[in-house]
Amino acid sequence: QVQLVDSGGGLVQAGGSLRLSCAASGRTFSNYAMGWFRQAPGKEREFVASITRSGGITYYADSVKGRFTISRDNAKNTVYLQMNSPKPEGTAVYYCAARRVGLPKMATAYDPWGQGTQVTVTS
Numbered sequence: 001q002v003q004l005v006d007s008g009g010g011l012v013q014a015g016g017s018l019r020l021s022c023a024a025s026g027r028t029f030s031n032y033a034m035g036w037f038r039q040a041p042g043k044e045r046e047f048v049a050s051i052t053r054s055g056g057i058t059y060y061a062d063s064v065k066g067r068f069t070i071s072r073d074n075a076k077n078t079v080y081l082q083m084n085s086p087k088p089e090g091t092a093v094y095y096c097a098a099r100r101v102g103l104p105k106m107a108t109a110y111d112p113w114g115q116g117t118q119v120t121v122t123s
Helices: none
Strands: 003-007 010-013 016-027 033-039 046-051 059-061 068-073 078-084 092-099 117-122
Touching: 003 092, 010 016, 016 033, 016 092, 016 117, 033 068, 033 078, 046 068, 046 078, 059 068, 078 092
Parallel strands: 010 117
Antiparallel strands: 003 016, 016 078, 033 046, 033 092, 046 059, 068 078, 092 117
8 A cells, every 4th residue: 555644734815825735655546546635623524626647637625626626646646635725614624645546535545544633724
């Protein structure tokens, strides 16, 4: 399996921008499709975005479509989540996750996971 380390979280104003990174090590990164999820206090972990192994296809939750962009650099073993115009309801711990085949939206379908990075959006 790959090992994943999330970074880039912090405090951001609504309407601002923030870029999250997820660095992979251990196995061939390009063999894994990747997803970003988030979990707010007291809520279930929810799908945010996902990307195929080559980066050619991406999917987004309706709540972030048009504002967030997922991308990957297989040469750098890293997947990114560019967050533009985040909203206060997007305050959560953001996690990246990997799986070998397919891009389901269920968190339980992904393994392994990064440790998460806190994003706080202020109004």
